Amino acid sequence: MTHDLANSVLATAVALRVFTPDAMALARRLLGAGVRVGVAALLERRSDSPAVSAGRQDGGNE
Structure with a gap:
């Protein structure tokens, strides 16, 4: 092991x-x-509109 390697470590x-x-x-x-x-x-x-929230509760896509 050289001194440069030891110094680097x-x-x-x-x-x-x-x-x-x-x-x-x-x-x-x-x-x-x-x-x-x-x-x-x-x-x-x-805080989306109620229609979008109702669709999500029914299992619909966003």
Whole structure:
């Protein structure tokens, strides 16, 4: 194992250790934003006209 390879492995390990909490926080924020967008879309869809809602309850297509 050369010194360059050992330094690369150590640098990668340090970078993973340093940036993992930031990556996890970013993933949580993105998932939270996705949930908010999904809830907004569901609420918007739920407020459709009564005729469309009645068709969905009867098993009809959207």
